[in-house]
Amino acid sequence: xxxxxxxxxxxxxxxxxDKQISLTDPxxxxxxxxxxxDGSQAMCRGLAVGYRLNLVEQAQQGPAAARNxxxxxxxxxxxxFLDDDVVPDPELxxxxxxxxxxxxxxxxxxxxxAPPGFDLEPWTRWEAAMLEGQYSSMxxxxxxxxxxxxxxxxxxxxxxxxxxxxxxxxxFRRAEDVELAYRLQRLKLNFYFRPEAKGWHFARRSxxxxxxxxxxxxxxxxxxxxxxxxxxxxxxxREFQWRRRPLRRMARAxxxxxxLLKPWVGGALVGARVAELAGWRHGxxxxxxxxxxxxxxxxxxxxxxxxxxFWNLIREHGSAA
Numbered sequence: 001x002x003x004x005x006x007x008x009x010x011x012x013x014x015x016x017x018d019k020q021i022s023l024t025d026p027x028x029x030x031x032x033x034x035x036x037x038d039g040s041q042a043m044c045r046g047l048a049v050g051y052r053l054n055l056v057e058q059a060q061q062g063p064a065a066a067r068n069x070x071x072x073x074x075x076x077x078x079x080x081f082l083d084d085d086v087v088p089d090p091e092l093x094x095x096x097x098x099x100x101x102x103x104x105x106x107x108x109x110x111x112x113x114a115p116p117g118f119d120l121e122p123w124t125r126w127e128a129a130m131l132e133g134q135y136s137s138m139x140x141x142x143x144x145x146x147x148x149x150x151x152x153x154x155x156x157x158x159x160x161x162x163x164x165x166x167x168x169x170x171x172f173r174r175a176e177d178v179e180l181a182y183r184l185q186r187l188k189l190n191f192y193f194r195p196e197a198k199g200w201h202f203a204r205r206s207x208x209x210x211x212x213x214x215x216x217x218x219x220x221x222x223x224x225x226x227x228x229x230x231x232x233x234x235x236x237x238r239e240f241q242w243r244r245r246p247l248r249r250m251a252r253a254x255x256x257x258x259x260l261l262k263p264w265v266g267g268a269l270v271g272a273r274v275a276e277l278a279g280w281r282h283g284x285x286x287x288x289x290x291x292x293x294x295x296x297x298x299x300x301x302x303x304x305x306x307x308x309x310f311w312n313l314i315r316e317h318g319s320a321a
Protein backbone atom coordinates (compact mmCIF):
# COMPACT_ATOMS: atom_id res chain seq x y z
CA UNK A 1 0.00 0.00 0.00
CA UNK A 2 1.60 3.29 -1.10
CA UNK A 3 0.57 6.44 0.75
CA UNK A 4 1.30 10.13 0.57
CA UNK A 5 -0.06 12.49 3.25
CA UNK A 6 -3.34 10.70 3.92
CA UNK A 7 -2.80 9.86 7.57
CA UNK A 8 -6.44 9.67 8.67
CA UNK A 9 -7.57 7.77 5.61
CA UNK A 10 -4.64 5.38 5.98
CA UNK A 11 -5.56 4.76 9.62
CA UNK A 12 -9.11 3.75 8.59
CA UNK A 13 -7.74 1.25 6.08
CA UNK A 14 -5.25 -0.25 8.53
CA UNK A 15 -7.88 -0.57 11.25
CA UNK A 16 -10.25 -2.29 8.82
CA UNK A 17 -7.50 -4.75 7.89
CA ASP A 18 -7.35 -5.69 11.57
CA LYS A 19 -11.00 -6.80 11.32
CA GLN A 20 -10.56 -9.32 8.50
CA ILE A 21 -12.38 -12.57 9.26
CA SER A 22 -12.38 -16.20 8.15
CA LEU A 23 -8.61 -16.31 7.67
CA THR A 24 -6.58 -19.38 8.63
CA ASP A 25 -3.11 -17.94 7.98
CA PRO A 26 -1.49 -14.69 9.20
CA UNK A 27 -0.81 -11.86 6.77
CA UNK A 28 1.56 -8.93 6.58
CA UNK A 29 0.75 -5.35 5.58
CA UNK A 30 3.48 -3.27 3.94
CA UNK A 31 2.91 0.49 3.94
CA UNK A 32 5.29 2.61 1.88
CA UNK A 33 5.23 6.24 3.03
CA UNK A 34 6.13 7.98 -0.21
CA UNK A 35 7.44 11.35 0.94
CA UNK A 36 4.91 11.70 3.76
CA UNK A 37 5.12 14.84 5.91
CA ASP A 38 1.81 14.62 7.80
CA GLY A 39 2.73 12.24 10.60
CA SER A 40 1.64 9.07 8.81
CA GLN A 41 4.82 7.32 9.96
CA ALA A 42 4.22 8.07 13.64
CA MET A 43 0.59 6.98 13.32
CA CYS A 44 1.64 3.63 11.86
CA ARG A 45 4.24 3.08 14.58
CA GLY A 46 1.70 3.79 17.30
CA LEU A 47 -1.10 1.65 15.84
CA ALA A 48 -1.93 -1.54 17.75
CA VAL A 49 -2.99 -4.22 15.24
CA GLY A 50 -2.97 -8.00 15.25
CA TYR A 51 -1.09 -8.41 11.98
CA ARG A 52 2.52 -7.59 11.16
CA LEU A 53 2.72 -3.99 9.97
CA ASN A 54 5.88 -3.25 7.99
CA LEU A 55 6.51 0.48 7.56
CA VAL A 56 8.84 1.64 4.79
CA GLU A 57 9.83 5.27 4.21
CA GLN A 58 11.23 6.81 1.05
CA ALA A 59 11.48 10.16 -0.71
CA GLN A 60 8.48 10.84 -2.89
CA GLN A 61 8.75 8.88 -6.15
CA GLY A 62 5.15 8.10 -7.04
CA PRO A 63 2.88 5.09 -6.49
CA ALA A 64 4.56 2.78 -9.02
CA ALA A 65 7.96 3.14 -7.38
CA ALA A 66 6.36 2.76 -3.94
CA ARG A 67 4.67 -0.50 -4.93
CA ASN A 68 7.95 -1.80 -6.36
CA UNK A 69 9.58 -1.05 -3.02
CA UNK A 70 6.82 -2.94 -1.23
CA UNK A 71 7.35 -5.92 -3.53
CA UNK A 72 11.01 -5.95 -2.55
CA UNK A 73 10.04 -6.05 1.12
CA UNK A 74 7.30 -8.67 0.73
CA UNK A 75 7.94 -12.29 1.62
CA UNK A 76 4.52 -13.87 1.08
CA UNK A 77 3.65 -15.76 -2.10
CA UNK A 78 0.50 -13.76 -2.83
CA UNK A 79 0.42 -9.96 -2.88
CA UNK A 80 -2.74 -7.90 -2.52
CA PHE A 81 -2.62 -4.27 -3.61
CA LEU A 82 -4.81 -1.77 -1.75
CA ASP A 83 -5.00 2.01 -1.88
CA ASP A 84 -4.88 4.18 1.22
CA ASP A 85 -8.47 5.35 0.65
CA VAL A 86 -10.01 1.91 0.06
CA VAL A 87 -11.46 0.41 3.23
CA PRO A 88 -11.63 -3.38 2.88
CA ASP A 89 -14.79 -5.32 3.64
CA PRO A 90 -14.22 -7.83 6.49
CA GLU A 91 -13.93 -10.74 4.06
CA LEU A 92 -11.94 -9.02 1.30
CA UNK A 93 -8.70 -10.95 1.86
CA UNK A 94 -10.55 -14.26 2.21
CA UNK A 95 -12.35 -13.71 -1.08
CA UNK A 96 -9.09 -13.03 -2.91
CA UNK A 97 -7.40 -16.08 -1.40
CA UNK A 98 -10.24 -18.42 -2.38
CA UNK A 99 -9.62 -17.67 -6.06
CA UNK A 100 -5.86 -18.14 -5.72
CA UNK A 101 -6.43 -21.47 -3.98
CA UNK A 102 -8.30 -22.73 -7.05
CA UNK A 103 -6.00 -21.27 -9.70
CA UNK A 104 -2.29 -20.66 -9.04
CA UNK A 105 -2.15 -18.47 -12.17
CA UNK A 106 -4.95 -16.16 -11.08
CA UNK A 107 -5.08 -12.38 -11.21
CA UNK A 108 -7.96 -11.29 -8.99
CA UNK A 109 -9.81 -8.00 -9.31
CA UNK A 110 -12.09 -6.77 -6.54
CA UNK A 111 -14.57 -3.91 -6.90
CA UNK A 112 -14.01 -0.33 -5.73
CA UNK A 113 -17.42 0.70 -4.43
CA ALA A 114 -18.93 3.99 -3.29
CA PRO A 115 -19.47 3.75 0.49
CA PRO A 116 -23.12 4.01 1.54
CA GLY A 117 -23.85 7.42 3.02
CA PHE A 118 -20.52 8.92 1.95
CA ASP A 119 -21.01 12.29 0.24
CA LEU A 120 -19.10 12.05 -3.03
CA GLU A 121 -18.42 15.08 -5.16
CA PRO A 122 -20.58 15.07 -8.32
CA TRP A 123 -17.65 14.21 -10.60
CA THR A 124 -16.44 11.34 -8.42
CA ARG A 125 -20.04 10.13 -8.11
CA TRP A 126 -20.18 9.89 -11.91
CA GLU A 127 -16.88 8.01 -11.85
CA ALA A 128 -18.25 5.58 -9.25
CA ALA A 129 -21.36 5.02 -11.35
CA MET A 130 -19.23 4.16 -14.40
CA LEU A 131 -17.27 1.62 -12.37
CA GLU A 132 -20.49 0.12 -10.99
CA GLY A 133 -21.63 -0.43 -14.57
CA GLN A 134 -18.41 -2.26 -15.44
CA TYR A 135 -18.66 -4.42 -12.33
CA SER A 136 -22.29 -5.30 -13.02
CA SER A 137 -21.41 -6.33 -16.57
CA MET A 138 -18.53 -8.53 -15.40
CA UNK A 139 -20.59 -10.09 -12.61
CA UNK A 140 -23.36 -10.89 -15.09
CA UNK A 141 -20.92 -12.42 -17.56
CA UNK A 142 -21.47 -9.79 -20.27
CA UNK A 143 -17.78 -8.82 -20.03
CA UNK A 144 -14.75 -10.86 -19.25
CA UNK A 145 -12.31 -9.15 -16.85
CA UNK A 146 -9.24 -7.82 -18.64
CA UNK A 147 -6.09 -5.86 -17.78
CA UNK A 148 -8.11 -2.68 -18.22
CA UNK A 149 -9.99 -3.43 -14.98
CA UNK A 150 -6.84 -4.19 -12.99
CA UNK A 151 -6.85 -1.29 -10.54
CA UNK A 152 -4.39 -1.66 -7.70
CA UNK A 153 -6.88 -0.13 -5.30
CA UNK A 154 -8.10 -3.73 -4.90
CA UNK A 155 -6.30 -6.49 -6.82
CA UNK A 156 -4.07 -9.48 -6.14
CA UNK A 157 -1.60 -11.77 -7.91
CA UNK A 158 1.28 -14.03 -7.00
CA UNK A 159 4.41 -12.02 -6.31
CA UNK A 160 6.63 -14.07 -8.60
CA UNK A 161 4.53 -13.14 -11.63
CA UNK A 162 4.78 -9.42 -10.92
CA UNK A 163 8.56 -9.78 -10.63
CA UNK A 164 8.71 -11.90 -13.78
CA UNK A 165 6.78 -9.21 -15.64
CA UNK A 166 9.30 -6.60 -14.49
CA UNK A 167 7.28 -4.85 -11.78
CA UNK A 168 5.59 -1.50 -12.16
CA UNK A 169 6.93 0.98 -14.68
CA UNK A 170 7.77 4.03 -12.56
CA UNK A 171 7.66 6.26 -15.65
CA PHE A 172 3.87 5.99 -15.47
CA ARG A 173 2.18 8.26 -12.91
CA ARG A 174 -1.28 7.16 -14.08
CA ALA A 175 -2.46 3.75 -15.37
CA GLU A 176 0.73 2.12 -14.12
CA ASP A 177 -1.46 -0.73 -12.84
CA VAL A 178 -3.15 -1.33 -16.19
CA GLU A 179 0.22 -1.21 -17.96
CA LEU A 180 1.55 -3.89 -15.62
CA ALA A 181 -1.60 -5.97 -16.13
CA TYR A 182 -1.03 -6.11 -19.87
CA ARG A 183 2.42 -7.55 -19.20
CA LEU A 184 0.86 -10.04 -16.77
CA GLN A 185 -1.54 -11.05 -19.52
CA ARG A 186 1.46 -11.87 -21.73
CA LEU A 187 2.46 -14.42 -19.09
CA LYS A 188 -0.82 -16.25 -19.84
CA LEU A 189 -2.33 -15.54 -16.45
CA ASN A 190 -6.07 -15.82 -15.85
CA PHE A 191 -8.06 -12.73 -14.88
CA TYR A 192 -10.99 -13.05 -12.48
CA PHE A 193 -13.48 -10.55 -11.14
CA ARG A 194 -14.51 -11.31 -7.55
CA PRO A 195 -17.53 -9.12 -6.67
CA GLU A 196 -17.55 -10.34 -3.05
CA ALA A 197 -14.05 -8.87 -2.44
CA LYS A 198 -15.49 -5.44 -1.71
CA GLY A 199 -13.37 -2.37 -1.20
CA TRP A 200 -15.14 0.83 -0.11
CA HIS A 201 -13.53 3.70 -1.98
CA PHE A 202 -13.63 6.96 -0.02
CA ALA A 203 -12.66 9.02 -3.05
CA ARG A 204 -11.78 12.64 -2.36
CA ARG A 205 -10.70 14.47 -5.49
CA SER A 206 -10.93 18.14 -6.37
CA UNK A 207 -12.48 19.16 -9.67
CA UNK A 208 -9.09 20.35 -10.90
CA UNK A 209 -7.52 17.01 -10.05
CA UNK A 210 -10.38 15.09 -11.65
CA UNK A 211 -10.09 17.11 -14.86
CA UNK A 212 -6.47 16.02 -15.10
CA UNK A 213 -7.31 12.33 -14.79
CA UNK A 214 -8.91 12.00 -18.22
CA UNK A 215 -5.92 13.63 -19.90
CA UNK A 216 -3.50 11.52 -17.89
CA UNK A 217 -5.20 8.30 -18.98
CA UNK A 218 -5.08 9.42 -22.61
CA UNK A 219 -1.37 10.17 -22.35
CA UNK A 220 -0.74 6.83 -20.65
CA UNK A 221 -2.63 4.91 -23.35
CA UNK A 222 -0.50 6.52 -26.06
CA UNK A 223 2.66 5.66 -24.12
CA UNK A 224 1.55 2.02 -23.85
CA UNK A 225 0.63 1.96 -27.55
CA UNK A 226 4.08 3.21 -28.52
CA UNK A 227 5.65 0.62 -26.22
CA UNK A 228 4.03 -2.14 -28.25
CA UNK A 229 0.72 -2.55 -26.39
CA UNK A 230 -1.27 -1.76 -29.52
CA UNK A 231 -4.56 -2.96 -28.03
CA UNK A 232 -4.80 0.14 -25.84
CA UNK A 233 -5.62 2.54 -28.67
CA UNK A 234 -7.13 -0.13 -30.89
CA UNK A 235 -9.71 -0.80 -28.17
CA UNK A 236 -10.30 2.93 -27.75
CA UNK A 237 -10.98 3.25 -31.48
CA ARG A 238 -13.40 0.31 -31.54
CA GLU A 239 -15.28 1.59 -28.51
CA PHE A 240 -15.57 5.07 -29.99
CA GLN A 241 -18.29 3.86 -32.35
CA TRP A 242 -20.38 2.70 -29.40
CA ARG A 243 -20.52 6.18 -27.94
CA ARG A 244 -23.70 8.18 -28.29
CA ARG A 245 -23.97 10.21 -31.45
CA PRO A 246 -23.99 13.64 -29.70
CA LEU A 247 -20.73 12.80 -27.94
CA ARG A 248 -19.12 11.63 -31.19
CA ARG A 249 -20.20 14.86 -32.83
CA MET A 250 -18.67 16.86 -29.99
CA ALA A 251 -15.46 14.89 -30.45
CA ARG A 252 -15.43 15.80 -34.13
CA ALA A 253 -15.82 19.48 -33.23
CA UNK A 254 -13.46 19.77 -30.25
CA UNK A 255 -10.78 17.06 -30.20
CA UNK A 256 -7.46 18.56 -31.27
CA UNK A 257 -8.83 22.09 -31.02
CA UNK A 258 -7.99 23.32 -27.51
CA UNK A 259 -9.09 26.88 -28.27
CA LEU A 260 -12.63 25.49 -28.74
CA LEU A 261 -12.50 22.69 -26.18
CA LYS A 262 -11.53 24.74 -23.15
CA PRO A 263 -14.38 27.29 -23.31
CA TRP A 264 -16.85 24.51 -24.08
CA VAL A 265 -15.68 22.58 -21.00
CA GLY A 266 -16.12 25.69 -18.88
CA GLY A 267 -19.72 25.99 -20.06
CA ALA A 268 -20.38 22.29 -19.57
CA LEU A 269 -19.16 22.42 -15.99
CA VAL A 270 -21.42 25.40 -15.27
CA GLY A 271 -24.28 23.46 -16.82
CA ALA A 272 -23.46 20.43 -14.66
CA ARG A 273 -23.54 22.59 -11.55
CA VAL A 274 -26.90 24.08 -12.52
CA ALA A 275 -28.27 20.60 -13.17
CA GLU A 276 -27.07 19.47 -9.74
CA LEU A 277 -28.77 22.40 -8.02
CA ALA A 278 -31.97 21.68 -9.93
CA GLY A 279 -31.88 18.04 -8.88
CA TRP A 280 -31.31 16.79 -12.45
CA ARG A 281 -28.61 14.27 -11.67
CA HIS A 282 -28.79 12.56 -15.04
CA GLY A 283 -28.05 15.83 -16.82
CA UNK A 284 -25.11 16.55 -14.55
CA UNK A 285 -23.65 13.07 -15.06
CA UNK A 286 -24.00 13.42 -18.84
CA UNK A 287 -22.02 16.68 -18.69
CA UNK A 288 -19.24 15.17 -16.60
CA UNK A 289 -19.11 12.14 -18.92
CA UNK A 290 -18.72 14.39 -21.95
CA UNK A 291 -15.95 16.43 -20.32
CA UNK A 292 -14.00 13.37 -19.20
CA UNK A 293 -14.18 11.62 -22.57
CA UNK A 294 -13.31 14.72 -24.56
CA UNK A 295 -10.28 15.43 -22.39
CA UNK A 296 -9.21 11.80 -22.76
CA UNK A 297 -9.50 11.86 -26.56
CA UNK A 298 -7.91 15.29 -26.81
CA UNK A 299 -4.87 14.08 -24.88
CA UNK A 300 -4.55 11.12 -27.25
CA UNK A 301 -4.82 13.47 -30.23
CA UNK A 302 -2.12 15.75 -28.81
CA UNK A 303 0.30 12.90 -28.05
CA UNK A 304 -0.24 11.30 -31.47
CA UNK A 305 0.59 14.57 -33.19
CA UNK A 306 -2.79 16.15 -33.90
CA UNK A 307 -6.32 15.65 -35.20
CA UNK A 308 -5.35 13.83 -38.37
CA UNK A 309 -3.48 11.09 -36.53
CA PHE A 310 -6.37 10.65 -34.08
CA TRP A 311 -9.06 10.34 -36.76
CA ASN A 312 -6.87 8.08 -38.88
CA LEU A 313 -6.68 5.73 -35.90
CA ILE A 314 -10.45 5.84 -35.47
CA ARG A 315 -11.00 5.07 -39.17
CA GLU A 316 -8.45 2.24 -39.14
CA HIS A 317 -9.71 0.41 -36.05
CA GLY A 318 -13.20 1.71 -35.43
CA SER A 319 -15.78 3.91 -37.01
CA ALA A 320 -15.43 7.69 -37.27
CA ALA A 321 -18.21 9.97 -36.14
